[in-house]
Every structure is written in structure tokens, then in C-alpha cells.
Amino acid sequence: MSVSVRPVRSSVDARLGPVELITGGLLLIAVALGMIGPLIAALLIRRSGAGRTDAMASVPLILLTLAVILATTAGLTMFAIAHRRSSDAGRAAGAPVETGGR
Secondary structure (H helix, E strand, O other): OOOOOOOOOOOOOOOOOHHHHHHHHHHHHHHHHHHHHHHHHHHHHHHHOOOOOOHHHHHHHHHHHHHHHHHHHHHHHHHHHHHHHHHHHHHHOOOOOOOOOO
């Protein structure tokens, strides 16, 4: 009994297309917007003095703030990469490039 061996393409060489990047960017922006509501509520509760003010109570707020910033930045970066790849693909296909002048 012999086992056939076939080459497997590595996923490291695979590049995401503009559609996948835009979809990922939209999901990350949606996640960031979903986290902003609880973050603002927690900050308002803390500011009004109703919440705890010790250092351990502020750690989740700091982590949530960093998560919102990271998700927003990653989403916008994915949009920028998708725009760049789609414009590079258009130039490679021979599409006319607008120069902005007359």
C-alpha cells in the first residue's frame, strides 16, 4: 500500500484581494463601533463618581480604549490597502490612469 504525496500550496504566498480586505475592514469598524457605546457609558459612569476609582477599576477601561483604537486603525488600514491594490491592479490591466490635469 503506497501513499501518494501531492504538493500543498502554502497560504503564506496568498494575498487577500480588495473585496476580502474591504469586508475585513467593515467588520473591524463595526466591532469598534460596537465597543464605543459601552466605553462611553463606562467613562460617563466613572466621571459622575458612581463607579470605583481605584487603579484596578480603570484597567478594563484602558484595555477597551486600546481595543477600540486598534480595531479602528486596523479597519482603516485594510481600506487603504484595498484601495492601493485595486488601483495597482487597474494599472497592471492597462486601464487609463487619471493624472488630475487637463
